[in-house]
Amino acid sequence: MTPMTVTDANGNNLEDGSSIKLAKGLKVKDAGITLKRGVVVKNIRLTDNKDEIDCKINKTKIVLRTEFVQKR
């Protein structure tokens, strides 16, 4: 089985522990918060889905779509 490749908006590979920057302002519907563009998120976790990553922003666990993040 080939390992899953997770890439950011520019096609750069993402790994567990990578730091990313939000490439777009995002509204998190359930949490009722808006994440600003440019916010830096450290220590991301990959998921089973190659289009999504797990991360923590202000102690809130959030799942982000990879096309809206940029590797730092």
Add this chain to the structure above:
Amino acid sequence: MAFQPFKTLLFGFAFSPSLKANVYEVTRLASFFNSKLVFVHVGEKTKEKETEFNQLLKKCPVKPPLVEIHWKSGEPVRVLTGSCREFGIDLLLIGALKRENVLKYYLGSIARKLTRQASCSVLLMLKPSVERSPCRHVVVNGFDSPKTQETVEAAFYVADSLVSQKITLVEEISESRVAISVDDDRSLRKATLRKEKIDRQEKRRVTDIIQKIPLAQKKDLKWETQSVFGRRGYSIGHYARVVRADLLVMNAQKKTGFFSRFYTKDLDYILAELPTDVLIIQSRTNG
């Protein structure tokens, strides 16, 4: 207020094999631009078609802020250009083939006809896909035209929204401006000096255009200028193909008719064979 040239997007759809890829691509674009997305279907509306399309939209992983679906009947080009005016569309999205065959070139495909007749900006998409393909390099024309400032501003906005890494402003220097016959050392020196002078003038002009763009839009982008000598329209298309640009941004030209196909100029070179995805910016202020 933030600069947002594309508040409302329109995509005319048909039930073709590439519908899924098209829908995924346009919803993604609308989401990146934070725009309202209007879908227009030209043809008969049936319950099955409606259900199929709604299910496809539901499956899209990325949702734009607002989506509208309209079902209309009539001649596609007329209906879609009319819809652009009716819904106040800023950007018309069209799936297009890379090359027109000889007959289509003279008669015009729907995509090319729409490009020539639309009253708003147009994005011709060559390879829409379900998976996102990154837009790394944007090439924009730096023609000496009153429309260029708006085009360059829109190009920076698009590059910034699509998280591009690089933008290149191409200034095309026509053959007539550098055509000097070189017979001896003296004329060679004269020709070289003239070329350098034109190059300097063009670079200064393009840099002035970029200086007017808000810092917020250009701070994350690497930009550069490139002078190309050759026929206007043709050389920028060739350049975009050579550097494998992901998007080429061009000024719109005046509406053209059938006979203009025999006198190829500017945009016609690009439309004859699309080098990559092409965004044509219709100037709001300069017609």
